[in-house]
Amino acid sequence: MACKISNFPASDICDSEWLNFIPFSGFKYTIRKMADSTNVGATLTNGIKDPISRAALQPTADYILQRCEMKPLVGIICGSGLGELGDLVTNATNLNYNDIPGSLLGRVHCYEGFPLWHIALPVRVMKLLGIRNIIITNAVGALNPLYQVGDLMLVKDHINMFGLGGQSPLQGPNDEYFGPRFFDVNQLYSDRWRHLAREAAKEVEFCRSIHDGVLTIAGGPNYESVAELKMLSMLGADCVGMSSIPESLVAHHCGIQVLAFSLVTNLCTFEYSSNQPPNHEEVLEVANQCKDDLKKFVSALVKKISLNLDKTTINGNHK
Numbered sequence: 331m332a333c334k335i336s337n338f339p340a341s342d343i344c345d346s347e348w349l350n351f352i353p354f355s356g357f358k359y360t361i362r363k364m365a366d367s368t369n370v371g372a373t374l375t376n377g378i379k380d381p382i383s384r385a386a387l388q389p390t391a392d393y394i395l396q397r398c399e400m401k402p403l404v405g406i407i408c409g410s411g412l413g414e415l416g417d418l419v420t421n422a423t424n425l426n427y428n429d430i431p432g433s434l435l436g437r438v439h440c441y442e443g444f445p446l447w448h449i450a451l452p453v454r455v456m457k458l459l460g461i462r463n464i465i466i467t468n469a470v471g472a473l474n475p476l477y478q479v480g481d482l483m484l485v486k487d488h489i490n491m492f493g494l495g496g497q498s499p500l501q502g503p504n505d506e507y508f509g510p511r512f513f514d515v516n517q518l519y520s521d522r523w524r525h526l527a528r529e530a531a532k533e534v535e536f537c538r539s540i541h542d543g544v545l546t547i548a549g550g551p552n553y554e555s556v557a558e559l560k561m562l563s564m565l566g567a568d569c570v571g572m573s574s575i576p577e578s579l580v581a582h583h584c585g586i587q588v589l590a591f592s593l594v595t596n597l598c599t600f601e602y603s604s605n606q607p608p609n610h611e612e613v614l615e616v617a618n619q620c621k622d623d624l625k626k627f628v629s630a631l632v633k634k635i636s637l638n639l640d641k642t643t644i645n646g647n648h649k
């Protein structure tokens with residue numbers, strides 16, 4: 331038994347009242363910034379609840395919990411073309427985002443016009459639901475010349491271009507309920523969970539190559555230029571995508587164990603004359619071709635994680 335929250339088309343987002351919440355105007359973002367960063371986070375200086383505080387998100391979590399018969403322990407965030415991983419959930423309680431109180435929109439990306447803190451919402455709601463482990467997936471282009479289309483990369487570390495550029499989903503007031511203001515990321519992608527992932531892959535005789543590699547992020551929606559790809563490669567990144575790192579940071583901050591993997595949907599080209607520029611159709615097609623293998627893998631992985639849940643905490647977060 332599990333709880334599955336279905337996505338709705340982007341066009342619905344624009345019709346919804348949450349448009350007010352989508353700070354194309356920077357409105358709410360400004361509000362978050364106005365707060366004292368040492369504030370416990372529940373209420374901002376102007377009396378409005380910080381939208382990613384526990385106080386703001388608890389009603390959303392309560393709504394979901396009241397409708398699920400079991401308390402979920404493992405969360406999955408699906409990347410481009412990998413939404414069918416959600417079909418693995420049996421005896422699902424299906425909830426529509428439209429019916430859930432709060433500003434939950436599912437996985438959002440910078441290129442959709444959302445500020446980074448929006449990425450914290452679903453992850454923090456998962457935390458309030460009691461989720462202890464999260465599997466975060468995305469589609470990526472491979473910078474590492476040894477990688478092939480269809481390979482999997484277990485993320486062992488990241489180069490967070492957003493963070494280095496001064497952008498984080500956790501900027502603004504910090505709600506200490508979720509985690510400390512300052513935190514390290516050395517054990518974000520733990521060896522242990524990657525080891526479990528390899529065991530799960532072996533069990534299901536996963537036929538694709540699995541690498542441990544470094545993920546980096548670009549904001550999109552354009553794919554990266556040749557000069558950018560060369561730079562990212564020189565910096566030591568193995569793959570580049572447009573998501574996963576901010577979600578992983580938010581999860582780690584609040585003590586959720588992260589297993590992130592990336593599906594290589596295209597090989598990055600370092601030649602201007604390449605006749606194989608990346609395109610979204612290719613990304614979706616590769617994801618579609620790999621989805622059955624990935625479903626088997628994720629299914630085995632979730633079982634392994636469930637059997638290995640323990641009370642270990644990270645970041646001093648014991649909730």
Ligand code: HPA
Nearest residue numbers: 469470471570571572608
């Ligand atoms: N770059 C960024 N994001 C991506 C890519 C890419 O080449 N492929 C799939 N997502």
